[in-house]
Amino acid sequence: MGFGTLSCQLLLAAATTSAKWIVPGARWRATDGTLVNAHAGGITVDQDTGKFFWFGEYKTQGQEEGGGISVYSSDDLATWEPHGLALEPIEGHPHIAPEDIIQRPKVVYSDGTGQYHMWWHADNSTYGELLQGLAVSDNITGPYTFVDATAPLGNWSQDFGLFVDQKDGRAYSLYSNGDRKEGRDVYITSFNENITALDEVVHRFDKYDLEAPTIVQTDKSYFALMSHKTGYRPNNVVAFRADALSGPWSQPFIIAPLNTRTFNSQSGFNLRINGTKKTTYLYLGDQWDSISLWESRYIWLPLEVDEENKSISLQWYDVYDLDIKTGQVTPINGTTYYSKDATTTGAAYHQEATFASHGTIATGIYGNDSKLTFSGIEGTGKPQWVSFYYQNTDDMGFGDQPGGSPDRIGGSWQLRRIASVVVNNRTEELQTLYQRDTHKGIILSTPLMLDLDEGNENTISIGGLSNGQDVKGADIDRIVVYPPEE
Numbered sequence: 001m002g003f004g005t006l007s008c009q010l011l012l013a014a015a016t017t018s019a020k021w022i023v024p025g026a027r028w029r030a031t032d033g034t035l036v037n038a039h040a041g042g043i044t045v046d047q048d049t050g051k052f053f054w055f056g057e058y059k060t061q062g063q064e065e066g067g068g069i070s071v072y073s074s075d076d077l078a079t080w081e082p083h084g085l086a087l088e089p090i091e092g093h094p095h096i097a098p099e100d101i102i103q104r105p106k107v108v109y110s111d112g113t114g115q116y117h118m119w120w121h122a123d124n125s126t127y128g129e130l131l132q133g134l135a136v137s138d139n140i141t142g143p144y145t146f147v148d149a150t151a152p153l154g155n156w157s158q159d160f161g162l163f164v165d166q167k168d169g170r171a172y173s174l175y176s177n178g179d180r181k182e183g184r185d186v187y188i189t190s191f192n193e194n195i196t197a198l199d200e201v202v203h204r205f206d207k208y209d210l211e212a213p214t215i216v217q218t219d220k221s222y223f224a225l226m227s228h229k230t231g232y233r234p235n236n237v238v239a240f241r242a243d244a245l246s247g248p249w250s251q252p253f254i255i256a257p258l259n260t261r262t263f264n265s266q267s268g269f270n271l272r273i274n275g276t277k278k279t280t281y282l283y284l285g286d287q288w289d290s291i292s293l294w295e296s297r298y299i300w301l302p303l304e305v306d307e308e309n310k311s312i313s314l315q316w317y318d319v320y321d322l323d324i325k326t327g328q329v330t331p332i333n334g335t336t337y338y339s340k341d342a343t344t345t346g347a348a349y350h351q352e353a354t355f356a357s358h359g360t361i362a363t364g365i366y367g368n369d370s371k372l373t374f375s376g377i378e379g380t381g382k383p384q385w386v387s388f389y390y391q392n393t394d395d396m397g398f399g400d401q402p403g404g405s406p407d408r409i410g411g412s413w414q415l416r417r418i419a420s421v422v423v424n425n426r427t428e429e430l431q432t433l434y435q436r437d438t439h440k441g442i443i444l445s446t447p448l449m450l451d452l453d454e455g456n457e458n459t460i461s462i463g464g465l466s467n468g469q470d471v472k473g474a475d476i477d478r479i480v481v482y483p484p485e486e
Ligand SMILES: *[C@@H]1O[C@H](CO)[C@@H](O)[C@H](O)[C@H]1NC(C)=O
Pocket: 112, 113, 193, 194
């Protein structure tokens, strides 16, 4: 083994086969029922057990920064057990006080010190310091003890990533050097052997002005994924390709279908799953919620690698099974019900739409009175995932407050509408469906777990609840009902 272990040595000998599915963008719950609270995180595989440990930013309502670093463990990447805070903020501390920025943590094992090393973007609340923090622990779940926060080779460091090369075990620090005119680069810099400090710059992505870097290592290539800089609003994540970390690197190219804004997500990490039948590369992205950061979600999707054409792309699945032993991804099939066959009430109506299924989309879904109701839905009597395919045309800039957005001058950073979803008129079990901005003419999906009765007489009714300013829901194209998890 080399110096470090991160996403790479995934032999997974001790891991068990998953019986549960990955549902991108859903409310993911840990084994204790709470929301999985580990944003902009990284996953470390325990060398001895093959267990996955997910470290991320802990955010609560009212405290969206400085909540420390949480840690969860899993055998299958679907079921997550919480282990509390791996790094706790300390009142009055110069770098990890509750008001400080403690972002994008990554944990790596150092053979030299025999400890786990946690690195992150360490900063004060105004992003004026731009440092990299180091904390260590003998135990993967912590508690981690703060060591230092330093400027990488004297430069600035904002969004932080960590990459371990599986060819030699060497660890690298990935970071954008901030938004100043002299910055706007992304660096690949090697760590020293013990992963206690930086060694030398291996490559600088000069003035591309990107952030949230992560490197996918395939048999032949390195793909460096990064996002553009639009704050918590998603954009087109790009990738560069090279034969070696030092380059030469290709031009950046877009990895997801245009105008989906990378299926409403930002890059940050990836996992290579070296299965017995297939090597799967998993993109681990964040779906930020600018209105309540703590409610941000996770978009994990398989990456398709095309070595022949030197390309990589993201595949969308509403619900999929990932067998971490074989490495195989199995999309789950559902039953589709189209809006054209659903009934509208109040001011809701069907509107011609060239980009929608059967040329028709349901719009005007507003408050409790203007609804779209699907009927004749087959259910099993067990909880089932239902994906709602929708269009939200706000273009990330609703209202008249300043803020700016790629698609709307003077937008207010509004990123979603909220619809209400009611099954079989059971309003007491009303669920909220968050519908992030898509783009005009772009349909994306977002899931909810629903309790449908057994038989084919279920109704699913969609109304408007809130978009921060009024009670509008997004336009609905169709819904897909999935079988229950075995
Ligand atoms: C790595 O850390 C160990 C334990 O602290 C120390 O003995 C060793 O000298 C370090 N190696 C290097 C190259 O600094």
